[in-house]
Amino acid sequence: MGGEFTHAGAASSELKTILTGLGISADLVRRAAIATFEAEMNVIIHAAAGVINYSVTPDKIQIVVSDMGPGIPDIELAMTEGYSTAPDWVREMGWGAGMGLPNIKKNSDELRVESVVGEGTTIEIIISKKEGDACEGE
Amino acid sequence: MTLGRIAEILDAEFLVNAGDPNTEIESVCSSDLMSDLLHFSARPKSLLITGLINNQVVRTAEIADINAVVFVLNKRPDRETVSLAEEKGIWLLVTRLSRYTACGRLYGEGLRSCTEEDGCD
């Protein structure tokens, strides 16, 4: 799904629908959708292609987004609010303000970012579920 | 304030009807940057005023639980964006006013946005 803005956000939208259908609370669905959406946009803006995998278990929602993009040379720097490597034309589409990774972090309980420059990046987002949510293990 | 009343104040036209225009709107945000909207804490019954007309706005509105979007300066989204909004049940309106005047009028009527960090007045 890299490089293509027409369907940008479709994957996250689908995830939101699926999670809602599983009976997960609105607040958790929203956090998962936002984190995934920002990760999806990062792939679209920076990478040639990427994949989103997710799983829902009794205690958590796990979303893994991996791409074959340029990689992130300095992850800590990339996590800084306002830091962006997005090209100018992307800013004119409403993205590229450097809030992606910070927004992902804000909405997840655990976040792991692994990246190799020249090969790609994998982001693992974990959102803990409160007790009592209905779910189906995957 | 109802969406219908807001449309009157902004001299706005409805592009997509997503239900009863007597829907209450409780907060307004104004931004052309999508990540900013995702950062903005969801309040139910919210409205977005923007000059960005691509389909990203509708996608972001859906993910951020924003109910209605008003486009300014008579900027009209394309057919695909309108269809997406219809599919997702998000109101779309357009006004000839600028973002400044639109915000000014609604602020004057007592509407406010509200971000998690700032807290409400």
Place this chain on the structure above:
Amino acid sequence: MKVNEMAAKLSLRVNTTKGDLGREVTGCYISDLLSDVMANAKEGEVWITLQTHPNIVAVAALKNLSGIIITNNRIPEEETLKKAEAEGMPIMLSASPTFETGGSLYRLLRC
């Protein structure tokens, strides 16, 4: 109303030292999209935005705007401030969101 008076009344923090704060604010344009500002902003208007990158200074200078207000407690990049000082473009910071900042200014300029 002059830039410095506006800044005082809206409790904005002036982040630059050079720049004509005695200049008259003729109106306001709110947008986060540079192409939009290039097309629609008018000379003398103050520009309200969330953008913090250096290109905003070039655009404001080209359009001869009276200043830039960055909202939501965002901090402009160092390069942005450097360019602003070089151009003499006042940059002011607002702790409020764009909607409130623009709304207050609207009220201020109309009365």
